[in-house]
Amino acid sequence: MRAAVIQFPGSNCDRDMAVAFDKVSGHNKPTQMVWHKDDHLPEGLDVIGIPGGFSFGDYLRCGAIAARSPIVQSVVEFARRGGYVLGICNGFQVLTESGLLPGVLMRNSNLKFICKDVDVIVRTTDSAFTNRYAKGQKLRMPIAHHDGNYTTDPDSLRRLKDEDRIAFTYDVNPNGSLDDIAGILSENRRVLGMMPHPERLNDPQLGGTDGSGLFESIAEALVSA
Amino acid sequence: MKARVTVTLKAGVLDPQGEAVRRSLGALGFEGVEAVRQGKVIELDLAETDPATAEENVRKMCEKLLANTVIENYAIEIV
Numbered sequence: 001m002r003a004a005v006i007q008f009p010g011s012n013c014d015r016d017m018a019v020a021f022d023k024v025s026g027h028n029k030p031t032q033m034v035w036h037k038d039d040h041l042p043e044g045l046d047v048i049g050i051p052g053g054f055s056f057g058d059y060l061r062c063g064a065i066a067a068r069s070p071i072v073q074s075v076v077e078f079a080r081r082g083g084y085v086l087g088i089c090n091g092f093q094v095l096t097e098s099g100l101l102p103g104v105l106m107r108n109s110n111l112k113f114i115c116k117d118v119d120v121i122v123r124t125t126d127s128a129f130t131n132r133y134a135k136g137q138k139l140r141m142p143i144a145h146h147d148g149n150y151t152t153d154p155d156s157l158r159r160l161k162d163e164d165r166i167a168f169t170y171d172v173n174p175n176g177s178l179d180d181i182a183g184i185l186s187e188n189r190r191v192l193g194m195m196p197h198p199e200r201l202n203d204p205q206l207g208g209t210d211g212s213g214l215f216e217s218i219a220e221a222l223v224s225a
Numbered sequence: 226m227k228a229r230v231t232v233t234l235k236a237g238v239l240d241p242q243g244e245a246v247r248r249s250l251g252a253l254g255f256e257g258v259e260a261v262r263q264g265k266v267i268e269l270d271l272a273e274t275d276p277a278t279a280e281e282n283v284r285k286m287c288e289k290l291l292a293n294t295v296i297e298n299y300a301i302e303i304v
Contacts, residue, residue: 061293068290097293104295109241151238151296176239 001025001222004032004042005049006075008066013052013088013199020199020211021049024219036069041078046222048075052089052144052197062105062147063093072098084128084218085191089145092183092193101184101193102160103152105145109176113146117207119171120182120196124164127185128221129192132213139210141196143174148195150177150184160184168194226271228283229302230291233264238296267291276303 003021007014018031025031031049032042041048050072056065066072072094079085079100087095095101108114120141122133133139152160157178160166168183175195183194198211234240240262247261269286273279283301292299 060290064290064293104293106239106296107241109239111241111245153295176241 001047001219002029002032002042002045003047003049004034004045005051006034006036006071007051008036008053008055008069010055010057011051011053011090013090013197014049016197016199017049017051017086017088020202020215021047023202023212024215034071036066036071038071039074041071041074045078045083047084047086047218048078049199050075050085050087050091050094051199052091055090055094058090058147061093061097063090063095063097066090066094067097067099076100079186079191082188082190084221086129086214086218087191087193088197088199089143089148089195092195093147095191095193100191101186102156103150103178103184105147105195106149106151106176107147108145108149108174113144114148114174115142115144116174117142118174118196120168121171123166123169124185126164127167127189127192127217129185129214129217130167131221132217138171139168139196139198139213140201140208141198141210142200142207143196145175145195148175148177150181150195152178163187165189167192168196226273226276226279227304228269228271228279229304230267230269230283230287231264231300231302232267232287232292232297233299234262235296235298264297279303 021031165185169180198214201211243261243263
């Protein structure tokens with residue numbers, strides 16, 4: 001499995017994400033770090049991670065500036081060719097701003113930055129990101145965001161539901177997000193955006209391993225593809 | 226030529242910041258503030274000298290970057 005992680009000024013979960021990919025991809029194929037000013041992606045990638053953080057200082061709107069950078073246009077083309085893309089936290093915001101996922105992440109309804117562990121429920125196992133989990137399985141994951149209040153128009157919400165594209169919901173809604181949504185899939189199910197941080201849960205010494213299943217799912221999907 | 230873009234949340238989109246401002250105004254004794262909607266103003270200095278062309282360019286900027294039209298409206302003034 002060949003993975004890359006895009007780094008923007010202000011990204012801060014990029015190395016955690018690379019460690020999580022490395023654990024499942026084998027160390028002979030280390031995750032490639034791609035700086036946002038690079039004008040093209042490495043050859044032969046299977047999956048691209050867009051990490052959490054505060055790209056470009058969250059100026060204008062979270063993820064807005066990053067989503068218009070040339071490298072993200074390359075990520076959009078990669079996704080349209082059927083590549084796998086995982087956006088976590090600020091990465092989710094970049095994916096909605098780029099148009100790869102519908103909707104938008106607004107300011108949390110209580111206006112506060114929320115940093116705590118929450119229960120997240122797996123809503124579908126029909127994706128390359130969730131096939132190692134069980135439907136309805138409860139995972140304990142950290143969230144750390146100011147703008148995680150997902151919303152979209154009624155038509156898009158109906159499509160997300162009808163097409164089984166809501167990947168994760170919160171057990172107890174922390175941020176006001178529509179229908180408790182914590183993560184959604186693209187139409188071809190190969191792009192996942194989520195606010196909780198599975199890349200921070202890959203080592204029993206660092207809070208648990210509830211996030212490992214997501215990265216193992218990707219590795220398994222690529223092997224069986 | 227200058228352009229001023231006003232970005233506001235669409236009607237029906239919850240504005241928790243506006244609501245917090247409204248409550249704070251109430252706490253300061255300003256009565257009768259029934260709703261507050263918060264937006265942003267973006268001022269642009271443009272080299273373009275033709276107002277119609279300038280407005281058309283700024284409209285493209287709004288659609289591509291300055292506003293997220295899922296939740297926001299924008300208004301352009303050429304000044």
